[in-house]
Amino acid sequence: xxxxxxxIQKNIFFKITLAVLTVGFxxxxxxxxxxxxxxxxxxxxxxxIGTNTYTWSDIDGTGGVLPxxxxxxLTPNGTFATEITIQDGSVSPAKDxxxxxIAEKDAHLFxxxxxxxxxxxxxxxxxxxxxxxxxxxxxxxxxxxxGTLQILLxxxxxxxxxxxxxTGETDIEVVFPxxxx
Amino acid sequence: xxxHAMPFICFCLSVVAASAQSDxxxxxxxxxxxAKTNTPVPYVxxxxxxxxxxxxxxxxxxxxxxxxxxxSYILDFSHVECQKHTESVIIDGNTEGVFxxxxxxxxxxxxxxxxxxxxxxxxxxxxxxxxSDLDKTKGAALGEILKSLxxxxxxxxxxxxxxxxxxxxxxxxVLIVNNGVRHEGQGxxxxxxxxxxxxxxxxxxxxxxxxxxxxxxxxxxxxxxxEPRPLRDTLGVGGEVNMLANSNGRLGILSTMIDxxxxxxxxxxxxxxxxxxxxxxxxxxxxxxxxxxxxxSTMLGFRLKKAKxxxxxxxxxxxxxxxxxxxxxxxxxxxxxxxxxxxxxDAPFTYTINRPxxxxxxxxxxxxxxxxxxxYGELSLNSFFQYDLREEFDAHLPGGKIPTGFSKPxxxxxxxxxxLRADWTHRPFKNWQGGGGFEVNFQSNNTYAGALIPxxxxxxxxxxxxxRWRKYPKPLEFxxxxxxxxxxxxxxxxxxxxxxxxxxxxxxxxxxxxIYHIGTKGKVSFNVGTAWRNPNVNExxxxxxxxxxxxxxxxxxxxxxxxxxxxxxxxHYDHAFFEVEATIxxxxxxxxxxxxxDSTPVLTIRGAFPSFSYxxxxxxLRGGDVTIQAHLCKNLVLKTKxxxxxxxxxxxxxxxxxxxxxxxxxxxxxxxxxxxxxKNAYASIGFSAVRQQxxxxxxxxxxxxxxxxxxxxxxxxxxxxxxxxHHFQAILTVDNLLNQVYRDYLDRMRYFSDAVGRNISLKLKxxx
Numbered sequence: 001x002x003x004x005x006x007x008i009q010k011n012i013f014f015k016i017t018l019a020v021l022t023v024g025f026x027x028x029x030x031x032x033x034x035x036x037x038x039x040x041x042x043x044x045x046x047x048x049i050g051t052n053t054y055t056w057s058d059i060d061g062t063g064g065v066l067p068x069x070x071x072x073x074l075t076p077n078g079t080f081a082t083e084i085t086i087q088d089g090s091v092s093p094a095k096d097x098x099x100x101x102i103a104e105k106d107a108h109l110f111x112x113x114x115x116x117x118x119x120x121x122x123x124x125x126x127x128x129x130x131x132x133x134x135x136x137x138x139x140x141x142x143x144x145x146x147g148t149l150q151i152l153l154x155x156x157x158x159x160x161x162x163x164x165x166x167t168g169e170t171d172i173e174v175v176f177p178x179x180x181x
Numbered sequence: 182x183x184x185h186a187m188p189f190i191c192f193c194l195s196v197v198a199a200s201a202q203s204d205x206x207x208x209x210x211x212x213x214x215x216a217k218t219n220t221p222v223p224y225v226x227x228x229x230x231x232x233x234x235x236x237x238x239x240x241x242x243x244x245x246x247x248x249x250x251x252x253s254y255i256l257d258f259s260h261v262e263c264q265k266h267t268e269s270v271i272i273d274g275n276t277e278g279v280f281x282x283x284x285x286x287x288x289x290x291x292x293x294x295x296x297x298x299x300x301x302x303x304x305x306x307x308x309x310x311x312x313s314d315l316d317k318t319k320g321a322a323l324g325e326i327l328k329s330l331x332x333x334x335x336x337x338x339x340x341x342x343x344x345x346x347x348x349x350x351x352x353x354x355v356l357i358v359n360n361g362v363r364h365e366g367q368g369x370x371x372x373x374x375x376x377x378x379x380x381x382x383x384x385x386x387x388x389x390x391x392x393x394x395x396x397x398x399x400x401x402x403x404x405x406x407x408e409p410r411p412l413r414d415t416l417g418v419g420g421e422v423n424m425l426a427n428s429n430g431r432l433g434i435l436s437t438m439i440d441x442x443x444x445x446x447x448x449x450x451x452x453x454x455x456x457x458x459x460x461x462x463x464x465x466x467x468x469x470x471x472x473x474x475x476x477x478s479t480m481l482g483f484r485l486k487k488a489k490x491x492x493x494x495x496x497x498x499x500x501x502x503x504x505x506x507x508x509x510x511x512x513x514x515x516x517x518x519x520x521x522x523x524x525x526x527d528a529p530f531t532y533t534i535n536r537p538x539x540x541x542x543x544x545x546x547x548x549x550x551x552x553x554x555x556x557y558g559e560l561s562l563n564s565f566f567q568y569d570l571r572e573e574f575d576a577h578l579p580g581g582k583i584p585t586g587f588s589k590p591x592x593x594x595x596x597x598x599x600x601l602r603a604d605w606t607h608r609p610f611k612n613w614q615g616g617g618g619f620e621v622n623f624q625s626n627n628t629y630a631g632a633l634i635p636x637x638x639x640x641x642x643x644x645x646x647x648x649r650w651r652k653y654p655k656p657l658e659f660x661x662x663x664x665x666x667x668x669x670x671x672x673x674x675x676x677x678x679x680x681x682x683x684x685x686x687x688x689x690x691x692x693x694x695x696i697y698h699i700g701t702k703g704k705v706s707f708n709v710g711t712a713w714r715n716p717n718v719n720e721x722x723x724x725x726x727x728x729x730x731x732x733x734x735x736x737x738x739x740x741x742x743x744x745x746x747x748x749x750x751x752x753h754y755d756h757a758f759f760e761v762e763a764t765i766x767x768x769x770x771x772x773x774x775x776x777x778x779d780s781t782p783v784l785t786i787r788g789a790f791p792s793f794s795y796x797x798x799x800x801x802l803r804g805g806d807v808t809i810q811a812h813l814c815k816n817l818v819l820k821t822k823x824x825x826x827x828x829x830x831x832x833x834x835x836x837x838x839x840x841x842x843x844x845x846x847x848x849x850x851x852x853x854x855x856x857x858x859x860k861n862a863y864a865s866i867g868f869s870a871v872r873q874q875x876x877x878x879x880x881x882x883x884x885x886x887x888x889x890x891x892x893x894x895x896x897x898x899x900x901x902x903x904x905x906x907h908h909f910q911a912i913l914t915v916d917n918l919l920n921q922v923y924r925d926y927l928d929r930m931r932y933f934s935d936a937v938g939r940n941i942s943l944k945l946k947x948x949x
Contacts (some may be wrong), residue, residue, distance in 0.1 A: 042786055043786055044786075045786065058784075058785060058786055062724075062725055062726055062783065062784075062785045062790075063732065067784055067785075067786070071755065093459070104583060107583060109575075147650030155510065155577050156576075156577065166517045167517070168514075169508060169509060169510035169514055169576075169577065170510035170511045170513055170514050170787060170788065171508075171787065172786050172787060173509055173510075173511055173513060173786075173787055174786060174788075
């Protein structure tokens, strides 16, 4: 009698345990079916100055191989039309994001900062509220010099601020070496 | 004295034991003392009414009755020239009780006997939050609630995300056991709070120090034990309603519980809804800091033949807005945010939660079976399944598109786990009590959006045995235990530029401890324990920018398991006028995993990020905490708590970062006041002071120096309100009464904003 009791208990216990574990494993196996989302990846910035295009690229993404950075070479006392292109170079062919950024130009701002090089950017492209957007601009050089050009792409910046680059979030912050001669 | 006291002594006491007819092998060890003087009372007759067995207290007031079942008993205590009085007490399992005889002045012939259940105490330092102390803290997140225990701090990401810190350790180094099973959530991130509804808890205990033998992998710094209320044990239906409102964030909570018992089973339904809007610091509104939480649980208990079943299911859901001013793109943004001081984004109050935000769902299904194994002991089996889904939503992505809505997370993990734990406790044999068991656990992670950590599968097996020796009333008792665990981890790391990797981690843990009772009022506990954890996948394989901290993190697949050897020494003294609980501890952790700063920053299209690699060192954490409760005069209680921590990186000979600063708090309470409509009323004023953290590493440059020390004042009033036939409990608390502007070192939002300002909270609880 006692033995029989024990067997009944065991059966009930094992059935319940089995049920819990089964639910577990069903969920385990169903989870694996979810697809991996492709990541949006910005890793190439190209700036066309006059007729030349200079590239900052890090197509293997953060870390790993060091970024490839062109040196911008300009002539003194020149005026050049500039245009920025942004891409994901990790896929082939490279996927362009410039149109997307232009579509959201009210929320974006390109900032140009030349250090030591005698280079200035004017006529920044405007957004729908006539505030700076800057995807295209005019670059002017004066005397021969060398230094760097920092290009920022800000998101949600306060474009009316004294220094808009100190507001919002930074999507891109790259530095090119510059030689004017 | 004793001659006069004797006539007033009367003994009648009913000891109600929880039901379970099958196991009749429990022993009640008791001691009868005179309440005021604590002097033992000898020669008291103790009779178990239904069994007609009995005994008499010895010269020291001690008695013991063996072979008691888990069922209701009435114990008659008798002494010469004594009248009877009935007092009920609950005993479950082997129990020690101190029975106080209290002299009642109004009724000279009456003496009330009060008994209090004393389980075999842990040799390890432990603190428990239950009853009215827990009620006072309700409404806050689990991590915040535990801060009211000495030696427990919290690591915050703003006011809404809070992780408990025990003796300086947190996340993967602290284990949470929820209703008897390991809580399998995503504990690795500093901004991943435990996915638990505190309203489920009836008591929350914190075990301090390494406890690998009892709890397995991860119990390096300690264990948090969340215990739900036991199922109803009397026939009928009842319930409880909790309502809570906060001024800051205009938070509202409704939590309801209904339970019942009929002749077949006991049941319970419980649910909590919580909604809060944007929070305020003393000076500005913290944009997008709202939260919502909806939780529900159900429990069913029944018996089949000799087996007892408890089925538990709970669902946890929360959505938490992340302060907008903390969302940064790169290091320059972080520095701008820090220099800016005042958060740039200022907004009106709203309940709406926008991106950035995190959304968490957690489900637990658990079946506990208890069945007697013949004459020798009892087997308890816990099988569980847990499913954790964490989704994180960014405010924007690099590129033009601005994400909206909450349908597509940027980072998402699915973490299902299933496990089985079997514990067998043997019947007390001579003076030995104990048992052993095994545990198996499966877990898989699927990172289906974002690529912070790779997918993995792991299975863990553990086997343990512990024994406890106690020969009542000998002053010395001790315990020892041993455990072996194996964990096999296979990682799908192809996305991380590595081939798939398999790891096998094995470890043996051990534990010894002792308690020495000094008279009836004092005791000293000593415990040495070990614990371990394997390196987590993020430590093995991280390779990317951690945006919250604007740093590049590099994993290291060659990391070894971390092993802790911790020693705790506690002294407890329980005098009629004051209680002292003091603990000193040392936790020696070899292969302590930490982020070592790299010499060159990593250049990305978002700019340069400081780079950190996961590395190992030997760490030594030392500290202590003390709680002193003094009954200054009638109904006036002063409770003082303090804690200190010294955490060293031994290899680099410097301090470890992100360790809690020294703190001291005091609370003055007037207790048990009764008015016409208010019973058991209390009023308290509390002050807590936190020092500036000066013990920080020199080699890791913090973006901002640790914030200055601060002091906060809080108030609390409460009592049982009696209105006609209605009866409810009300508590009114004020936190940060002086609306102090401050930042805490352990708050990751301290770089961006002040901590929240004054909050007035009203809590109502009613039973039906």
